[in-house]
Amino acid sequence: MPSEFELIARHFTRPVRHTVLGVGDDGAIVRPAAGMDLVVSTDMLVGGTHFLQDTDPEALGWKALAVNLSDLAAMGAQPRWAVVAAALPAPDEAWIAAFARGFFAAADAFDVDVIGGDTTRGPLNLAPTVFGEVPQGQALTRAGARAGDELWVSGAPGRAALGLAHLQGRTRLDLAAQADCSAALLRPQPRVALGLALRGLAGACIDVSDGLLADIGHILERSGLAAEIEFARLPRAALDACADAELARSCLIAGGDDYELAFTAPPAQHEKIEALARKLQLPLTPIGKTLAGAAGQVRLLDAAGQPMPIVHRGYDHFA
Amino acid sequence: MPSEFELIARHFTRPVRHTVLGVGDDGAIVRPAAGMDLVVSTDMLVGGTHFLQDTDPEALGWKALAVNLSDLAAMGAQPRWAVVAAALPAPDEAWIAAFARGFFAAADAFDVDVIGGDTTRGPLNLAPTVFGEVPQGQALTRAGARAGDELWVSGAPGRAALGLAHLQGRTRLDLAAQADCSAALLRPQPRVALGLALRGLAGACIDVSDGLLADIGHILERSGLAAEIEFARLPRAALDACADAELARSCLIAGGDDYELAFTAPPAQHEKIEALARKLQLPLTPIGKTLAGAAGQVRLLDAAGQPMPIVHRGYDHFA
Numbered sequence A, B: 001m002p003s004e005f006e007l008i009a010r011h012f013t014r015p016v017r018h019t020v021l022g023v024g025d026d027g028a029i030v031r032p033a034a035g036m037d038l039v040v041s042t043d044m045l046v047g048g049t050h051f052l053q054d055t056d057p058e059a060l061g062w063k064a065l066a067v068n069l070s071d072l073a074a075m076g077a078q079p080r081w082a083v084v085a086a087a088l089p090a091p092d093e094a095w096i097a098a099f100a101r102g103f104f105a106a107a108d109a110f111d112v113d114v115i116g117g118d119t120t121r122g123p124l125n126l127a128p129t130v131f132g133e134v135p136q137g138q139a140l141t142r143a144g145a146r147a148g149d150e151l152w153v154s155g156a157p158g159r160a161a162l163g164l165a166h167l168q169g170r171t172r173l174d175l176a177a178q179a180d181c182s183a184a185l186l187r188p189q190p191r192v193a194l195g196l197a198l199r200g201l202a203g204a205c206i207d208v209s210d211g212l213l214a215d216i217g218h219i220l221e222r223s224g225l226a227a228e229i230e231f232a233r234l235p236r237a238a239l240d241a242c243a244d245a246e247l248a249r250s251c252l253i254a255g256g257d258d259y260e261l262a263f264t265a266p267p268a269q270h271e272k273i274e275a276l277a278r279k280l281q282l283p284l285t286p287i288g289k290t291l292a293g294a295a296g297q298v299r300l301l302d303a304a305g306q307p308m309p310i311v312h313r314g315y316d317h318f319a
Helices: A004-011 A057-074 A093-109 A159-167 A175-186 A192-198 A212-223 A237-241 A245-254 A267-280 B004-011 B057-074 B093-109 B159-167 B175-186 B192-198 B212-223 B237-241 B245-254 B267-280
Strands: A028-030 A036-042 A078-088 A113-121 A125-135 A150-154 A205-208 A226-230 A260-265 A284-291 A298-301 B028-030 B036-042 B078-088 B113-121 B125-135 B150-154 B205-208 B226-230 B260-265 B284-291 B298-301
Touching: A004 A093, A004 A113, A028 A078, A028 A113, A036 A057, A036 B078, A036 B113, A036 B125, A057 A078, A057 A093, A057 A125, A057 A175, A057 A192, A057 A205, A078 A093, A078 A192, A078 B036, A078 B125, A093 A113, A113 B036, A125 B036, A125 B078, A125 B125, A150 A267, A159 A175, A159 A237, A159 A245, A175 A237, A192 A260, A192 A267, A205 A212, A212 A226, A212 A245, A212 A260, A212 A298, A237 A245, A260 A267, A267 A284, B004 B093, B004 B113, B028 B078, B028 B113, B036 B057, B057 B078, B057 B093, B057 B125, B057 B175, B057 B192, B057 B205, B078 B093, B078 B192, B093 B113, B150 B267, B159 B175, B159 B237, B159 B245, B175 B237, B192 B260, B192 B267, B205 B212, B212 B226, B212 B245, B212 B260, B212 B298, B237 B245, B260 B267, B267 B284
Parallel strands: A078 A113, A226 A298, B078 B113, B226 B298
Antiparallel strands: A028 B036, A036 A125, A036 B028, A078 A125, A150 A260, A150 A284, A205 A260, A226 A284, B036 B125, B078 B125, B150 B260, B150 B284, B205 B260, B226 B284
16 A cells, blocks of 8 residues: 555656745745735635535546635736645545546646645545735735725626536436536636736625625625625526526525636726626626625615515535 | 634634734735745644544644644744634534634744634544745755764654553553653644754754654655664653653654654754754754665664664554
């Protein structure tokens, strides 16, 4: 049976491109460029909580890094480095090799050096930490929204949650919707190019991991604002994919796990953002506006401008 | 029941001292000083693997950060920042509050800003990642040993492993030894001041987490050297603490978990290192020397200079 050290050497040690010292010492050494701030984020993925225990390990490897890079995207940072701590029930080398393939596929896609980590025995748990660079003072935060800003969202949220509902037998999607929603669930695309392009355009930005309304709520809490969102303006893909209208609506407004970006921008930036959508070939949809009001409050309006009931806004691990 | 977000706000959000943006956004923002390399390390602690499930949460909080800072010490880096991802079976607020007290006690002791993290539901798992600064090119690594260097170790390794053996009923220590060994196990002291002082003095350095011979072996593998260690020169505290000579010897040479530093230095530095021991009031003991030979090979010599059998050198999670 290969040792912990052999497994790391065999599957997690690849040439680095912009790193002083990578895997294999007590720590890795990186040299952020002069004039750059370093953005740091960590998201832990737990078997049975964040993914089904039988999830394909290559998809899981992609997703484990992608959801972390999504946080860098939301800050407008250029991803540069990643470490990953992992607990595994047993040293199943085929599983580890597939996980590493997926993890490095995401690393290669976003020019990230994998510089270190830790492997240990325990219930399946993956804890990457990622680092990105942003010119000093230019990071996007949750606190930068102003009253009267437009609220935007990228892509078509809700599809990942629908994909999970299908896998769990809570709904039955047709084949095309299955393919689309399971790709959203298993191979999320962190919106790195969008985050970089939003520097100087967006006021506040967040990645939609907990649920669209919950995450917009986080922007509003930090910015001290309320917001109105028009349900009819939300991207319709999740609604069109699923015959169960109530489930589809819940996935759309509270589903999380798509790793789209939600952001605010002054109305004067509207045309530039539409031009950016065309350039990136990524739908960017204005869905509402921020208002002075109770910090964090989100009103969802129907086509007649009347408030709609919100059963839940998103995911809370301990709620 | 408090939400995930309330728990983070209540227990993991404290003022930062040298950080651009701390807990509460998609990522934290730090600004490494000009001319500095950034050292990054992550060590995961799993309930039942790295600590007994009923370990006092305050001690666990200290240890979770301390063992990570130990890696920075081994690189000669000044600890600066930490994030921590944590999976918890349930939102037991008293447990979380005690864990946070211990974690922040270590952060305060070593001037570390806790800048972010992630909390989620799952089998108990703690995954801090830490960051330190070191002047460019001055980090200590495992690869810097030269043939003929002296091998040194700080403190008195083996006591943490004895403390664990006592808790598990594998031996029975007297009261004084119990107190000493359980302090070594539950409240390890990362040798940060030593690591900083060894810049420019030591060739190679590592923290003793897996076992003294195993970790010295890691230096030797990276440096392409062999070594001889004289058993009679090893710090005797573990041997004196325990009547079971075989267990004590095993804990001393292969016990790990004390987080002492093992390092190499040219004989010409001997006096300076002895002066450093006096200044830091920390025993530093020369225990052997490096040799040209099969990379990674360690010979343990008895008082007559004869090789002693080595049953195992240290811990491997998957061996």
